[in-house]
Amino acid sequence: xxxxxxxxxxxxxxxxxxxxxxxxxxxxxxxxxxxxxxxxxxxxxxxxxxxxxxxxxxxxxxxxxxxxxxxxxxxxxxxxxxxxxxxxxxxxxxxxxxxxxxxxxxxxxxxxxxxxxxxxxxxxxxxxxxxxxxxxxxxxxxxxxxxxxxxxxxxxxxxxxxxxxxxxxxxxxxxxxxxxxxxxxxxxxxxxxxxxxxxxxxx
Amino acid sequence: xxxxxxxxxxxxxxxxxxxxxxxxxxxxxxxxxxxxxxxxxxxxxxxxxxxxxxxxxxxxxxxxxxxxxxxxxxxxxxxxxxxxxxxxxxxxxxxxxxxxxxxxxxxxxxxxxxxxxxxxxxxxxxxxxxxxxxxxxxxxxxxxxxxxxxxxxxxxxxxxxxxxxxxxxxxxxxxxxxxxxxxxxxxxxxxxxxxxxxxxxxx
Numbered sequence: 001x002x003x004x005x006x007x008x009x010x011x012x013x014x015x016x017x018x019x020x021x022x023x024x025x026x027x028x029x030x031x032x033x034x035x036x037x038x039x040x041x042x043x044x045x046x047x048x049x050x051x052x053x054x055x056x057x058x059x060x061x062x063x064x065x066x067x068x069x070x071x072x073x074x075x076x077x078x079x080x081x082x083x084x085x086x087x088x089x090x091x092x093x094x095x096x097x098x099x100x101x102x103x104x105x106x107x108x109x110x111x112x113x114x115x116x117x118x119x120x121x122x123x124x125x126x127x128x129x130x131x132x133x134x135x136x137x138x139x140x141x142x143x144x145x146x147x148x149x150x151x152x153x154x155x156x157x158x159x160x161x162x163x164x165x166x167x168x169x170x171x172x173x174x175x176x177x178x179x180x181x182x183x184x185x186x187x188x189x190x191x192x193x194x195x196x197x198x199x200x201x202x203x
Numbered sequence: 204x205x206x207x208x209x210x211x212x213x214x215x216x217x218x219x220x221x222x223x224x225x226x227x228x229x230x231x232x233x234x235x236x237x238x239x240x241x242x243x244x245x246x247x248x249x250x251x252x253x254x255x256x257x258x259x260x261x262x263x264x265x266x267x268x269x270x271x272x273x274x275x276x277x278x279x280x281x282x283x284x285x286x287x288x289x290x291x292x293x294x295x296x297x298x299x300x301x302x303x304x305x306x307x308x309x310x311x312x313x314x315x316x317x318x319x320x321x322x323x324x325x326x327x328x329x330x331x332x333x334x335x336x337x338x339x340x341x342x343x344x345x346x347x348x349x350x351x352x353x354x355x356x357x358x359x360x361x362x363x364x365x366x367x368x369x370x371x372x373x374x375x376x377x378x379x380x381x382x383x384x385x386x387x388x389x390x391x392x393x394x395x396x397x398x399x400x401x402x403x404x405x406x
Binding site: 001002003004005008011012013014015016017018019020021022023024025026027028029030047048049050051052053054055056057058059060062064084086089092093096097098099100101102111119120132134139140142144146147149151153156157158159160161162163165166167169170171172173174175179180181183184185186187188189190191192193194195196197198199200201202 | 204205206207208211214216217218219220221222223224225226227228229230231232233250251252253254255256257258259260261262263265267287289292295296299300301302303304305314323335337342343345347349350352354356359360361362363364365366368369372373374375376377378382383384386387388389390391392393394395396397398399400401402403404405
């Protein structure tokens with residue numbers, strides 16, 4: 001099947017949103033924990049968290065300042081810190097529910113039953129139910145003028161994980177801790193491992 | 204388990220690379236098809252393709268100009284066009300092999316047995332074996348000074364897909380076409396669908 005640019009442009013808006021959101025492939029499912037200076041907590045699901053580099057350890061995410069996670073973006077700029085918490089099979093429905101339009105000051109933790117957790121005096125809340133999570137210090141954001149989004153860049157500091165994930169070479173077995181992946185806007189998946197492949201070399 | 208920043212910094216380099224690469228969660232697996240002005244083809248696996256927006260349809264990817272896919276980046280800048288081809292279960296080993304350090308002018312298509320395919324007079328080659336692929340027009344790249352990487356942004360034009368993926372609301376069932384996901388640097392996975400969830404609203 002072939003969708004031309006013209007055919008894509010002519011699609012009903014939601015149909016087009018579903019289609020285009022499916023093209024990039026599997027996406028990560030993470031909960032971003034923040035709070036404002038008054039201590040009001042916020043947690044929001046984001047499917048755009050992306051590895052930027054290991055030396056230094058940097059992580060990025062795309063935020064739409066006019067969409068639901070806008071309080072997240074404001075809190076990050078205000079406090080300079082946030083947590084990233086992988087979503088697992090046991091909490092994916094609650095995680096998805098954080099994308100509803102709650103008002104500022106109305107915590108998604110209370111609304112969804114996820115549990116805020118504070119670790120080692122880091123200001124932003126973690127999600128207790130997450131089995132792999134880390135604290136992040138805000139570094140900078142780059143405005144993508146092409147569509148008004150922001151690439152938010154942070155440095156990974158402390159990592160907390162379920163020991164079941166850790167392998168001897170540093171690889172984390174996300175399947176063992178039932179981390180989920182997202183496709184499109186709303187489909188959640190666990191995984192079946194095919195294999196780990198050796199570092200590729202010319203024969 | 205808790206890895207402090209100091210403990211992460213003290214890890215052996217490859218161990219740290221594996222650990223940090225695992226933190227973002229599941230990643231997409233895509234082959235980027237390009238060619239230079241002389242018609243020399245290149246195909247490279249990238250795990251950093253990310254949805255940027257549906258209106259207009261934009262896709263991004265993080266490139267490390269000094270690492271293996273550097274020819275890809277050069278070709279995109281030179282010709283302004285590339286293809287993105289989802290990796291499926293049948294070709295994930297060949298896809299992974301494209302990450303070996305082939306010389307400029309030595310095509311990864313020939314080296315791995317993947318088949319270049321030209322569709323509708325688009326200059327860059329597609330991967331015939333991919334079941335969901337699209338042509339992309341280069342828009343711009345943003346330099347991330349924090350670690351010397353580039354965010355390459357392109358506009359999605361034509362989409363080609365196996366009909367088995369398309370659902371009535373525009374959602375594409377990536378599991379039905381056996382698209383794979385990546386964890387860490389080298390682990391490949393198919394998926395088990397949990398469910399699609401309705402658009403979240405306040406109760």
